[in-house]
Amino acid sequence: MIDALSAATLKQLSTRHHLYPFTDYKELAAAGGPRIITHAEGVWLTDSDGQKILDGMAGLWCVNVGYGRKELAEAAYRQLLDLSFYHGFFKTTTEPAALLSAKLAELCPPGLDRVFFANSGSEANDTIVRMVRHYWNLRGKPSKKTFISRQHGYHGTTMASTSLGGMSAMHGQGDLPLPGFVHVMAPYGFEAGRDMDAESFGRLAARAVEEKILELGPENVAAFIGEPIQGAGGVIIPPESYWPEINRICKQHDVLLIADEVICGFGRLGHWFGSQRYGIEPDFMTLAKGITSGYLPLSAVMVGDRVAETLIEEGGEFYHGFTYSGHPVPCAVALANIAVMEQEGLVARVRDDIGPYLRARLDEALADHPIVGEIRSEGLIGAIEIVKDKRTGERFPGKGKVGLMARDHCFRNNVIMRGIRDSLVFAPALTLSHAEADEMARLARLALDLTAKDLGIL
Ligand SMILES: Cc1ncc(COP(=O)(O)O)c(C=O)c1O
Numbered sequence: 001m002i003d004a005l006s007a008a009t010l011k012q013l014s015t016r017h018h019l020y021p022f023t024d025y026k027e028l029a030a031a032g033g034p035r036i037i038t039h040a041e042g043v044w045l046t047d048s049d050g051q052k053i054l055d056g057m058a059g060l061w062c063v064n065v066g067y068g069r070k071e072l073a074e075a076a077y078r079q080l081l082d083l084s085f086y087h088g089f090f091k092t093t094t095e096p097a098a099l100l101s102a103k104l105a106e107l108c109p110p111g112l113d114r115v116f117f118a119n120s121g122s123e124a125n126d127t128i129v130r131m132v133r134h135y136w137n138l139r140g141k142p143s144k145k146t147f148i149s150r151q152h153g154y155h156g157t158t159m160a161s162t163s164l165g166g167m168s169a170m171h172g173q174g175d176l177p178l179p180g181f182v183h184v185m186a187p188y189g190f191e192a193g194r195d196m197d198a199e200s201f202g203r204l205a206a207r208a209v210e211e212k213i214l215e216l217g218p219e220n221v222a223a224f225i226g227e228p229i230q231g232a233g234g235v236i237i238p239p240e241s242y243w244p245e246i247n248r249i250c251k252q253h254d255v256l257l258i259a260d261e262v263i264c265g266f267g268r269l270g271h272w273f274g275s276q277r278y279g280i281e282p283d284f285m286t287l288a289k290g291i292t293s294g295y296l297p298l299s300a301v302m303v304g305d306r307v308a309e310t311l312i313e314e315g316g317e318f319y320h321g322f323t324y325s326g327h328p329v330p331c332a333v334a335l336a337n338i339a340v341m342e343q344e345g346l347v348a349r350v351r352d353d354i355g356p357y358l359r360a361r362l363d364e365a366l367a368d369h370p371i372v373g374e375i376r377s378e379g380l381i382g383a384i385e386i387v388k389d390k391r392t393g394e395r396f397p398g399k400g401k402v403g404l405m406a407r408d409h410c411f412r413n414n415v416i417m418r419g420i421r422d423s424l425v426f427a428p429a430l431t432l433s434h435a436e437a438d439e440m441a442r443l444a445r446l447a448l449d450l451t452a453k454d455l456g457i458l
Pocket of ligand 1: 060119120121122123125154155156157227231232260261262263288289
């Protein structure tokens with residue numbers, strides 16, 4: 001714990017000097033500055049007041065093996081002493097980068113055998129944009145340039161990855177999307193598919209991609225990108241019919257398929273990758289976050305055979321890369337992280353044990369709640385929709401307001417869940433115990449009771 005005086009100083013210093021990501025600076029300063037997190041173990045954070053907080057979001061959907069794992073810290077320490085840095089630019093590599101590239105190829109679906117390393121999900125998606133355009137040029141189809149993605153999609157914050165994303169508020173800053181990026185509807189059944197059965201709605205949402213391809217002309221469409229489950233857009237879980245139809249559409253119109261697995265990868269859905277859960281047949285996969293459980297920055301682009309072979313055979317030198325592409329320290333941590341996941345059987349645990357267990361506890365605690373319209377989850381990711389009318393799904397006035405109210409009640413009661421529009425979302429570490437799942441469900445109920453009271457309902 002840090003003493004009250006130094007906590008106050010840290011708040012002052014950061015309010016004065018630190019521009020945080022995704023923050024309204026004026027509002028935060030007026031509220032007294034940020035909460036300072038000092039320590040973490042398992043799924044529990046500690047703040048500078050000594051409060052223990054249950055982290056229902058695994059940081060930013062990334063701390064898959066939980067905080068404070070010695071195996072990962074020791075892997076970093078050993079690698080820092082052996083070889084703190086060397087790059088891959090000039091016909092060199094390092095042992096961790098070589099071993100990790102082979103390990104990722106082993107874990108990924110067949111046909112995704114090559115990897116390009118970067119530092120963040122955003123950089124990995126930017127890398128894919130360059131590779132895709134380079135690929136179509138090499139294939140003699142230079143008009144195939146446009147990327148199709150979805151509303152509420154999130155693919156990062158660089159110019160290209162913000163353009164891929166379907167967040168209109170983000171587009172409003174920086175005159176985005178760039179030309180050549182278009183968006184179609186998300187398979188968001190709770191909002192848009194209430195009047196039809198889930199599978200028909202899944203096919204309808206997939207056909208929106210096909211209609212866009214036909215409108216633009218397949219000769220102009222480079223790729224479609226989607227998260228297997230849309231995370232930051234509000235944990236939008238597609239009906240089972242959605243991805244098989246997307247596979248068909250991309251194949252039929254010769255459009256490359258990119259699965260952005262930054263959140264869904266590394267066990268969150270009870271499979272190593274979301275593509276395995278939904279039978280997606282991607283040409284690229286974007287990996288980040290859970291690859292190191294967030295202990296160090298690392299991302300990876302998995303490249304499918306048809307693109308890799310063209311790039312290798314016909315591409316000459318690929319003029320792309322980051323100083324830290326394949327940095328040996330995060331690669332060593334990623335190997336240790338994957339070893340922990342394998343030794344502890346965490347992927348199967350999510351599918352067969354803790355995923356269904358948490359869901360059952362949330363259903364018990366919340367299904368009858370007057371402002372809960374839907375609880376949906378897959379593995380260890382999910383959302384609780386907050387509504388005014390349980391039967392019709394009618395929302396409260398002022399879109400997003402009740403989501404933030406509920407999120408703030410979570411925060412004040414020491415559980416972290418995220419408010420996205422009018423929902424609370426969760427994605428805890430894959431090591432969450434049954435007792436911790438019970439506590440998460442109890443605290444979610446408390447936060448929603450307090451929200452309902454504020455709204456004059458309970
Ligand atoms: C699906 C998805 N893609 C890409 C990104 C961007 O990753 P980063 O923040 O590491 O750039 C995120 C981040 O949340 C994400 O959820």
